[in-house]
Amino acid sequence: MALLVLLASLAAGVASHVFYFNRYECHLHALLYLQGLLATWAAACLALTTFYGYTTRDALTAASSSVGLFLAGAYGSLLVYRIFLNPLNRLPGPWLARVSTFYWSCRLGKMDSYLQLQAMHKQYGPIVRIGSGDLSIIHPECIDLAYGPDAKAMKSSFYDQELPLRSMQTMRSKLEHGQRRKIWAPAFSDKALRAYKTKIDSYNDKYVRRVTESIGTPVNASNWFNLYSFDVMGSLAFGKDYHMLESGERPPALELLKDGLGVLAFYFPTWAFRLLLAIPGLAGAFHAFVKFCVDELDWRVKHAAEIDEKGGKDILSWLLKSYEGVEKPQADPILQADTRLIIIAGVCPVAISLYGLRCPSANTWTHSDTTATTLSVIFFLLAQDPSQVQTLRNELRPLTEGRQWSDVDIRQAPHLNGAINEALRLYPPVSSAFPRLTAPEGMRIGDTWIPGNTTIRAPQYVMGRDEASYEDAEKFVPERWYSKPHMVKLKEAFAPFSVGPMGCIGKNLALTELRTLTARLVLEFDVRLAPGQENVIRMKDHITVDVGDIYLVFTKA
């Protein structure tokens, strides 16, 4: 009888894998499975002692053996499938990646996923297995096929980490995402961007003032770019000035998030992340940030009339239009999550919103803001080559001199746009890319067939430095984007904002900030690396990258 029960447990384990875990997405319920297993174990102990006269010790042994064999069956079946049967096994990659996606996490102790991916692609080619169901692909076709307007691939389980909280960006259903995106779209139209101009200009002024105050001395430019970007997004989200550029400090709820990013560097599977989130106290910073955004949204809705009267249109004023007639729009959890997305999208799409988890390795403020990262990189690259600053100045002076200029006047400046593209190519703020899940019927990339339900990513850092796509790929050459087009061999490889219906909705806003602040600074200042500042950036990659402190010296032009 006992043997029969043990064999049944083993068989149940195998069946659970074959008929359930291997067929369906199960990442949402890891905690429930754990609780179920413990509850079954406890119930079995109780039943054996109460109804079958087992001693406590014997009951514990019998119940544990049964549960143990169930797990052995489930994991045994999983290992057999992964090692011998998985169709992904014919694709190149380290053998251990077949066994578990934790293999990938274990390589990321230095938070350098972009470098690890680069090394793996050098060794294994354009398509590399990085986990049991995960591939990294640098074939330029992947961009359009996985992310483009007609892509059949969908967002992977990565986007479920925050459930039940959902923002536009974490909506996996294309239909639902599309409907929400229609509500967001007017906030990023040309008309809306024109209305944000005054706010952006005022923060550009503040940045220039900060530089003027520290002329000739080393400044932590990346930190100031980060404060700049938070100030701009705070003002565009809530119509409030947080004065971060003046004070040099962030509101406490944002400050809390500084500890939250390190853990993202390990790219844990979604189920493991959700288990981490469930540990009481671990996600405290995230909840504080959620509350901060809910409070600010509440304030914003209550002051809507006042803000509208001042004519200071912001992103929320557009989103709130779709709530006309709704008594308390601020109570809608999707609007709450979208508000968080505005704040963090320019900072760290998805990432910060997901986890305010504490991580001991992240003990300094991380410069993970996408716009700030790009500004930091632009000036880091310019600081190493004064002739580039001069070329930019020569290009911009005729476009700006003697008039109240705006982004419209410099939008087509080829060298400026080239320099921005080069910063985004060499140090893309989203370096390892957002994962997609291939459609059940699979897809072909180049000559390779990718099976259905495979998680794929197209890492921009590796693609940006691939000689197959760019000539002299490691060099900063703004001209490749206008007068030397032969240096861009495969244009479709370049997608720092992603592409398609789920790509960056804030691209034009980001470019406006990047162009106008860069132009302001190069028109007024020369720039060089501060003494002791290394001439390489050692980024930390936690979905968006952290360029660390970059010390520069600005002098009057």
Ligand code: HEM
């Ligand atoms: C250099 C700066 C920026 C870069 C490189 C960048 C990059 C990206 C990328 C790669 C995505 C796609 C993420 C995904 O597939 O899930 C994205 C999405 C998004 N970005 Fe940006 N971004 C930048 C600035 C901004 C700014 C300033 C905003 C303003 C609010 C913004 C708002 C968003 C939003 C709302 C999404 C989600 C779009 C959707 O789900 O439809 N981004 N961004």
